[in-house]
Amino acid sequence: MESVYHLIIVHSGAYRILHQLQKI
Numbered sequence: 001m002e003s004v005y006h007l008i009i010v011h012s013g014a015y016r017i018l019h020q021l022q023k024i
Helices: 002-023
Strands: none
C-alpha cells in the first residue's frame, strides 16, 4: 500500500512541477 501512496504522491508532484515549469 505504501508503494501506491508513494506513486500517487510522486505522480502528483511531478505533474505540478511540470505544470509550473510550463507556466514559467
